[in-house]
Amino acid sequence: RPAWMSAKYPEVLRVQANRHRNLHGVRHNHCYTSPIYREKTQIINRKLAERYKDHPALLVWHVSNEYRGECHCELCQEAFREWLKVKYEGDLDKLNHAWWTGFWSHTYTDWSQIESPAPHGEHLVHGHNLDWKRFVTHQTIDFFKNEIAPLREITPDIPITTNFMGTYTGLDYWKFAPEVDVVSWDSYPQWHGEIPDWELGAKIGFVHDINRSLKGGKPFMLMESTPSMTNWQRVAKLKRPGMHLLSSIQAVAHGSDTVQYFQWRKSRGASEKFHGAVVDHCGHENTRVFRDVAEVGKTLEKLDEVVGTTVKPEVAVIYDWENRWAMEDAQGIRKERINYQLTCEQHYNTFWKQGIPVDVINMDCDFSSYKLLIAPMLYMVRPGVAERMEEFVAAGGTFVTTYWSGIVDENDLCFLGGFPGPLRKVTGIWSEEIDALYDCDVNFAVPVSNNALNLDKEYKAVELCDLIHEESAEVLATYKCDFYKGRPALTVNKFGNGKAYYIAFRSGIDFLSDFYMGLIKDLNISRVLEVELPEGVTAQKRSDGKNYFIFLLNFSNEEKTVNLPQDAVYTDMLRETRVEGNIVLPGYGIRILKR
Template sequence: MSIKFPPISSKAPVMLHGADYNPEQWFRYPEVLQEDLRLMKLAGCNVMSVGIFSWVSLEPEEGVFTFGWLDQLLDSFALNGIYAFLATPSGARPAWMSERYPEVLRVERNRVRNLHGVRHNHCYTSPVYREKTAILNGKLAERYAHHPAVIGWHISNEFGGDCHCDLCQAEFRGWLKNKYNDSLDELNHAWWATFWSHTYTSWEQVESPAPHGENQVHGLNLDWRRFVSERTINFCQHEIDSVRSFNPELPVTTNMHNIDGIDYRKLAEILDVISWDAYPEWGYTDDGDNARLAAWTAMHHDLFRTLKQKPFLLMESTPSLTNWQSVSKLKRPGMHMLSSIQAVAHGSDSVQYFQWRKSRGSSEKFHGAVVDHSGHQETRVFKDVAEVGKTLAGLSEVVGTSTPVQTAIIYDWDNRWAIKDAQGIRNSGLHYEETVLQHYRALWEQGIAVDMIGIEDDLSAYKLVIAPMLYLISEENGKRIEKYVEQGGTFLATYWSGVVGETDLCHLGGFPGPLRRTLGIWAEETEGLHSRDLNGLVMKDGNALKLTGDYDAHEIAELIHLEGAEALAHYRSDFYAGRPALTMNRLGEGRAYHLATRVKDTSFYVELYSEITRKAGIRRTLDTSLPTGVTVQLRTDGEHDYLFVQNFSDMEQVVELDDKDYSVLRTGTKAPHVLNLPVNGLVMLKRKH
């Protein structure tokens, strides 16, 4: 049985390799384009993203359009076997528009309208801005939607930010009226507006959160984030509508990067292809733990793959360093190949960069690029990129393959927003993302594939569902999880779960609210611990998981009572020493675990999930023990499996394969039973599915 998706474009059924290209920066240097074409082919690049910030070069004054340079560029691409993602240039508008139509300028939280400048400094509600983007986008689509070099639409660039102008305030009120059935009583109750006498008596009193106004009503804060997300998605849809009709077969994507601001699960619904921009700080981490950073990056690759449950695009990465991180470290030898193939291993059908050629001036003149200011191919970075291009050219059979997954982590935007707004317990840092990573990394270390799903997604597809800090959950979704466990699923939740409902009001009747019956516990109190405080989790003798050990715990501790669950571990110290710290509840055909404290030791999570996944019947990619910092990811077409063994441990490692027959992917030669992985090393394997 084939488990394979069609390529992003039938024109290019290969791994895509390329970069953001800004030829308009080089109009005064006509020799650069010809040299760039030569270098692109030398580096094994077959796709470029063009036009991203080209508005003023396409429309230098209102109603005057200059497409000649883009005609020449795309025609040259077609003649040289290079494809293009053609961008709509709405990410940065020309100065003439700001001067003539001030309403397009964004208003900040302090209610001050911005001056012209930077990027994404515009109002998504502005009728003028929407009209101007539709006009230019339509002309681009009319001219290029069937161009042989164009393989997809790159809608704008890294959408993000919010606007607080009068136009957006009016849209927000309309959005709230629709959400709360035109009832101020419903809104006041949902936001608990009687707090501090903040009850609204007219719709005109409702405003977005402001630093010098209302910012303590959590329901308002949460709804504003939802509104901004939906308004941004609405604008993206507006842009898609302005180009789609000219060639409905041309796929659309937008490069995602601002994790905090937009519910990407909802944005994914209007896109054909998911793409994202990854900029991990390879070579520099505060804790010196490169494997942790690799797991963090892998988790986000999996998040974007899961959005549409099919291959995605790595639209931007850096071939060397960035210009905006606190310390700009160079990639060490082997790291560019390893990090590029990591994206492929987790489901990407491309490796693309920002940028192709370094800018000569302005803020990104020192951001990494394939072509340095030296302008030639005799650089370490160019050679690294060319080597990746050569490798990707040999991976065409992997294009479109899927990722079989039996384990999921719930990672929801509403929950994330609400946790970040919560006041109490530990205002110095609840560390939601770090908590998610602790659980993800333990699976990643064992080569167990993970989907990063939303609370509304189908749970029945998974043998194990993990919900770290599921603070916000509705009664309905609590029932869905309960049913999932009753029907044989395995579920794990942690401290600070089941606290509030969908409008950020606390559940009444005891935490963890709608998860209480599923987990078989009552969480009476939750304590935040100072950074200097330390407790511990001690496994009980003869526990159901047959685990042993005493592990340090910190930051958060929940005091729970058993209501049907059994204790697998208890606290080590303080007045709650001996009370349950890890529990298991049998419910119907399934099991639900609850971890009441944040354990420091990575080894604890590895051991915990090793046993939980074994009991749940979850397969590892390789049936072997992996050294710390080494992981294995799998893609399959249903006939063959493609395995990517990657070493992020900062030291040489040895991996012993299981007893299946493996070949080296690119050569077809028989793989040795023992793999020797150098620092930043990887091996790509193939086996029968």
């Protein structure tokens, strides 16, 4: 936004939570509610649509850039109140009950008394905070709809997207995704850093799978990536040889139909002048980075058959924005290291390493197509979710949930009658209390003899230990130490034709790996390749219903050998050769097979 607009129309500038209006500057500094700002953006977009509507290069409209932030001006305050009136059907009593405002005698008697959360005002009513976050998502989407209106009118057949930012916590992308024609996102991993590249590769795979799942498995777009380094991360380490192709093709392997960059040419000045680009300040193509980009382009040229294909996983992990918002605002059990996203990633990790595709969904999605449904730390359970989980398990599905699940409803009000609330029936346990351990503390979970998953070693229990009672569930492991020694740490409950597992303790990857390997075997969950993959290598696939396209990705800097299934014959799509037996992957190497 130019400076003249800020000077002429100060209402377009954002107001912070402390009620101070911003000065002109920075990138995201506009009020989503401002009628003037909405009018001006529509004028620009209408002119763009009219000018380029018949241009042969117009394939997709990319609207705005990385929506983020919030505004607390009077326009937004009034919009928030109107949104609340609709949600609570004009009934303040319903709002007061949902927010539990009687606590500390903070009851509202008039809509005009309600404001957005403020550091110097109300910010400790959790239902209030939760609804504000929901409103911010709503208002951002409403602004987006205003922006795209002239595009829909003038170019109705051109798809529209806006670039999401992975697991950015400021917006609920499950609410945003239905409004775009194709999901796109910006991926900027910090490769070659403090954790092994294959561990980071699994984390990025998790986010790719979210973006594929946001539209029910449809291909997405990798809207932004860097050919080399960024300018805003703590250390701008260059991608090592091979990593640019590997990380680009990883997006394709998980469902992207594009690989795109920010930026084409480095800016000469301002904040992103040192951000990676296809063309460096030298101004020519004789650079290592340009050659890496050209290599990606040549690779993509050979993958036309992959475009439009997808995958149908047998496993789903629930990652839910509203659940995260409520949990991180809860003021309970731990002030630090609640680690919801990390926990979800750890439950995902084993499947990525084993080459097993996974959908990453929210709790409102359809569960019926999966063999295994995993809901780590499902603190919030919205209406109808528990009933659908019961139906899923009763029909033969396997459900896994953990400590700190089934605690609150959609308003962040605690369930009464015992935790895990509406999940108590399907899990067959009652959680009496939960022990939060100091970072230096450790307990252990000890498997019982002859347990169904063949777990046979002690596992560390750290940070959170749920003290549960088995009701209809069978105990698979117990705590070793402290006053709850001998109490259940892992249970399974037979429910209809399926099973529900409850993991009562926070563990490391070692337990989750052994636990899920047992379930993979028990449920006969299919791998992309029915072979053991070497450490650092994953296998992902896409299919058009007739052919399978298999991506072997080596996130190690060392050479790795993959033993292909016996008697299986593939076509190497890049080399156009027949492949069987063994494949040798160089460090950061890829192979793409068709069968």
